[in-house]
Amino acid sequence: MQNPETLFLIAGNGFYPRLAAQGARDAGVSCVIAAAFENETDPALAGFVDGIHWMKVGQLGKLIHAARQSGATASMMAGQIAPENLFDLRPDFYALILLAKLRERNAETLFGAIAGELEKAGVPLLPATSFLEKHLACAGLIAGPKPKPRVLDDIFYGLGIAKEVSRLDIGQTVVVKKGTVLAVEGFDGTDATIRRGGELGRGDAVVIKVSKPRQDMRFDVPVIGPRTLEAAASSGVTAIAIEAGHTLILESERLFELAIQNHITLWGT
Secondary structure: OOOOOEEEEEEOOOOHHHHHHHHHHHOOOOEEEEEEEOOOOOHHHHHHOOEEEEEOOOOHHHHHHHHHHHOOOEEEEEOOOOHHHHHOOOOOHHHHHHHHOOOOOOHHHHHHHHHHHHHHOOOOEOOOOOOOHHHEOOOEEEEOOOOOHHHHHHHHHHHHHHHHHHHOOOOOEEEEEOOEEEEEOOOOOHHHHHHHHHHHHOOOEEEEEOOOOOOOOOOOOOEEOHHHHHHHHOOOEEEEEEOOOOOEEOOHHHHHHHHHHOOOEEEEO
């Protein structure tokens, strides 16, 4: 698909939306209009886009209306919504109708249905890695010290476990040490899983973060940033393995600095 002149950016939390807006600019997108969520989206995003519409999580009608009014011919999701806010969801009438049609209610079916509504509105959803290909993880050593054979063994072992756990839609991160699974990601998220596993491992724990099999890259892309490295450094983690070509690296300069400072291996698998 040819790059749109106007992009409708659905912005969650963190640095990711700002990176997406800048990536779109660099790719030649003339205008970026953002949908932002109260208590989620960084207000500083307003300085990086041409227009911004604020709304509450769950106001699907307002989201679709803003998409139509933006004049955009494509949309993109960037950034997550905190799990506790999804549980505090206050759906509008539009969202209630959509939810009533879903047999299963999880992130994949919900966001897939939203993608369908955006398609009907003439603003189809692009992959969440659009304009950001240079920020995808490469294979091999990314930052930090070269991994020891024992660490590579744990990465290989943990990769299979993480893929199976993600296939079951439980989580996408596991923590292992010497062939033993210490923690599996659940509702608490990646950083909390790293802390749990790191504390149990008491040093030398290895984190593996993967994408789901048949993952819909329009709205569900694994990311890693400085906050993840900080969680690892405070928990005795010595290596983090991420999936090459499927994981976005945010704030890479700071991320690499933290990896070097804390002697944490960042590895693409």
